[in-house]
Amino acid sequence: MxxxxxxxxxxxxxxxxxxxxxxxxxxxxxxxxxxxxxxxxxxxxxxxxxxxxxxxxxxxxxxxxxxxxxxxxxxxxxxxxxxxxxxxxxxxxxxxxxxxxxxxxxxxxxxxxxxxxxDFAALVNDYNTSARDYLSPLGCLGPNPLFAMLTQRQMAAHGLSREDYGALCVAQRRYAAHNPNAAYREPLTLQAYLEAPMVAPPLGRLDCVPVxxxxxxxxxxAQPQGVSVRLLAQGAGYNLDQQEGDGLSTGIASFAAELWTQAGCQPGQMDVVGVYDDYLAMILAQMQDLGLVSGHGLRDFIAQRLLSGALPFNTAGGQLSAGQTGAGGGMHILAEVVRQLLGRAGTGQVAGARLGVASGYGMVQQRYGMCANAVVLGREVS
Missing domain, CATH: 3.40.47.10 (Thiolase/Chalcone synthase)
Incomplete structure (x- = not known):
């Protein structure tokens, strides 16, 4: 047969x-x-x-x-x-x-x-019953205040500064320069990031995803010919903490070990990474849960792996530079990893990209995201 x-x-x-x-x-x-x-x-x-x-x-x-x-x-x-x-x-x-x-x-x-x-204000104000009945009447409009508090917690837990988050933003803007569809492609300096108006401290305007x-x-x-991208492993976790967690870990942590076993490879072998980036703190949370963070903690990881370009991530600029297309934000992240593995990323192509991981995160309830998932992908030629 x-x-x-x-x-x-x-x-x-x-x-x-x-x-x-x-x-x-x-x-x-x-x-x-x-x-x-x-x-x-x-x-x-x-x-x-x-x-x-x-x-x-x-x-x-x-x-x-x-x-x-x-x-x-x-x-x-x-x-x-x-x-x-x-x-x-x-x-x-x-x-x-x-x-x-x-x-x-x-x-x-x-x-x-x-x-x-x-349209967008109407969407976030009535996003679900929690937003409509509890958060919006208090003036907590949209996710910015919720993720400002989460970012404060992450900063305290890991000794991070606004400069550390700014380095992530600068790195993604550098990648966006190669994406002709990105809303923001012009170079970004750390100083410009730090001087951006505050929205919900410690979040400034450039910490919040542009709609x-x-x-x-x-x-x-079903039966691809030539170059294609294969799904090597997948996992998902929904409502695992029932909104009782601290938000610093996502549902990815519950299945990451099984994900890598199923994929037959390890986090350190990834050529390209895509993580959902509605807020900078969530980039770090997902990478940590995926097992991508190496070295002596998040600060060193940002400087040595992300800002340096040693670990290509969100290589089309992510949502923070390309923009968030509503429910399409996760598809932007996933599609860029696929594009890299197909070898069709133009001037932003990561040389020799064969393995990649993409993660999704979202659906805020009373506090943090209820949904998290991830896939490991590999390039294949028939």
Whole structure:
């Protein structure tokens, strides 16, 4: 019997991330554009697609099936996800299972949002019942105050300063210079970071992710030919601390050891890393939970591995420079790791990238993120 090949990711696509989109911009249009670009990258057409997964907060009142109809797609598999920074990896995990089970042959995953006027304020103020009934009435609008307190705790626990966080921001902006779709590409100095206006101490303006309109897409195939990216391992943890933890550790800590065993490799072997970066403190929390932090603690790790470029991370600029496209933020992080492994990252290509890890995090409840997941990915050539 001929052994069936594992599925693979064969293409990525992304729109420009826009701070001030024009009046003709729409969520459906952005998602469609990202899908078109991803299919072109994979050398495929809409007619090849029989599966669609979508993550979006602002596609409503339409859903994934409505978008499929607008695109003229007849599907064998369809899914929608609204778990914020964890959505991309959620979709990837489910799509992979569908391809392995023969439920579809070619699946496109697309994520993104368009924000106009007061759209974003309305979203965060009524994000869930906790935000609507408890946090917003107190003036705790959006996640900034919550993550300001978490950052204070992380600073105290690890002896970190604002300069340490600023180094992360400077490093990501350096990567963003190679991403033509990033909202912010101009060089950033540590001094400029420190002088940015305070938002919720110790968070300044550059610590908080800028909201943009845009979308990102991936193409997966059951039987890929040529270069593809294979899912080597995956894990997820949801509501593990029931909002009783200190926020300095994510659900990733609960499955990291199993993740690396399943992948057959170790954190130190990663050529490229993508971690969800709505706030700088969460970059460090996820990296620590993944086992990527080496040396004598977070301060040395930042200087010796991240700022130096020794460990390439969020190599398209991350959300803090490229921008956060609502529910599409996690797909931006995941797609960049895929792009690097496919060897299609242009002037920002990490030479010889063969292994990568991507993580997702999000969905704030009364305090911190409820969802965390991660995948280890590897380049494969048939």
């Amino acid at each position: 001929t052994q069936r090949r594992a599925p693979g990711i064969v293409g990525t696509g992304e729109t420009a991330f826009l701070r001030r989109p024009g009046p003709d911009c729409s969520t459906a249009g952005l998602l469609a554009s990202a899908i078109e670009r991803a299919l072109a990258d994979a050398g495929l057409a809409l007619a090849d697609v029989d599966g669609l997964g979508v993550a979006s907060f602002t596609l409503r009142p339409d859903r994934a099936i409505d978008l499929a109809w607008h695109l003229g797609l007849g599907l064998r598999w369809c899914m929608q996800d609204e778990m914020g920074g964890a959505s991309a990896i959620n979709l990837l995990r489910q799509a992979w299972l569908a391809l392995e089970a023969g439920q579809a042959r070619t699946i496109v995953l697309a994520a993104g949002d368009h924000f106009a006027g007061a 943009v309109s845009g979308a990102t897409a991936l193409v997966l195939q």
